[in-house]
Amino acid sequence: MSDPAPHALRRDVSPDHIPSSEPPLTASRPVPRGGGAVAPERVARAVTVERLNAWYGDQHSIKDLTLSFAPNRATALIGPSGSGKSTVVRCINRMHEEIPGARAGGRVLLDDVDVYDSGVDVVAVRRSIGMVFQKPNPFPTMSIFDNVAAGLRLTSRKVGHDQVERALRGAGLWEEVKDRLGKPGVGLSGGQQQRLCIARALAVEPDVLLMDEPASALDPISTLKIEELVEELKRTVTIAIVTHNMQQAARVADDTAFLLDGELVEVGPTEKIFTNPDDSRTEEYVTGKFG
């Protein structure tokens, strides 16, 4: 792409793409699993990682990785500790370069715009590609409402009550917090805090949502809620989810990529990766022989 203007990353989206008429998510509600069964309400963007290399100082942690994330699908990144899963997603929204001494090379295409192109504003990239971290990190000085509004306010946009409500509904948290929006965000339980962080990421209406082990610090019920949420979120965003937990990958992901030592071993439909992988290392990993 020869025209990498930042405005290409600020495509205006319909303001009501986050499901607002949906009833709140509950653990008992059956949710269709896997296979991309959910019809998209909004066509999200695809992410293509091309020949990505990433370093931490001298340590070459991602080696020539090429991988695609299909729009409106959830792609899981699995692999043992240190295999570079988190680094890959951090390269997608250019958070990798925030670490002192870290650098990356290669191309990361959002549809057809290279987010690493010199003409692209890193701030615009991050507005299009949201991120949820391993540990819930709501802003401690802000109320629940302000936490959700933070993304819009920090990027100089006006925030309406309905935007906050829509984001909280999108994160399945609205019914639990609607009566205490002015209370501190850190007063919520760990699982609620994580969904608050998801709402915060959704409020800026991203095309892609990166989830870096979003449930690894949570209890099983909160984990289940996050997993159900992934299914819902696919209606509006493309999801890349890093997980240590292979059952979780099997439950939420349409596609699964297996990484080992910074290299892509295999990627394919989740069912195939877990039942009939091409590579013997994938089979050994998913059957628990190592990792």
Place this chain on the structure above:
Amino acid sequence: MSAVAFAPISARRRRVDKLARGGVALLTGVALVPLALILYYLLKQGLGAISLSFFTTDPTGSFLGDPGGIKSAIVGTLLMVGLATAVAVPVGVGVAIWLVEFGRVSKLAHAVRYFIDVMTGVPSIVFGLFVYITLVLGGVGGSSFAGWKGSTALALLMLPIVTRSAEVVLQLVPNSLREAAYALGAPRWKTVLRVVLPTALPGIVTGVLLAIARAAGETAPLLFTAAVVNATAFNYNDRMNSLPALIFQNVGQAQDRLVTIAWGAALTLVAMILMLTLLARLIQRRSRLS
């Protein structure tokens, strides 16, 4: 019945435990003794001097007649410390933000940290001398001794305290909050202003209060910069009285009435700092989410 049998705690361990607990309790008590004595003597000696006119009249400087009050010293301390705070806090916090958020481990940042450490260790009288030589002797601003020159010395004294404490607190702000803001597309300056600073604010306020308390109690930087006078001055280009300077002057006098005034002024100074601390805590609690 449990199959596991735990050995009873040995008599020796009990003895050591008791000894250690007793030891730290004793040390805490020892540390409290001077504090309690200071407060006791301040109240005992100072309360006698205090009346309404004590706060509303200037010292007369008269040896035989009415010695007057301490109004000029209170006003002078408030004005000079106020100006010094207004200068030192923004600069100090700014330096701390630069060190933590931007300078980080660069050579310049290391050099700045080193100089701040050196400045923290500089005796306060040296700041006074520096201002005396540069501003007072030079007659800068058309005056010799002046309130703003006292403020300058105090600001120099406060700067490293504010910077050091703010830097420590800013470093304590979890990186995950900065990352959260960056990941939302927030530019760096907005992240600092809207996320990092509010999170660090209680700690920064504590550091600022420490610096104010320190500056309000300093005598040496004021003696040859703002001088000691009797009259109340509101013009920063005039000589200004201050509580520590007044205490210093009066306590050496061979008259019990003047020494009593010094005690009263000391009590006033302590009470002012205490009120300031309480006020800051109150505002902080108000501004916190409920």
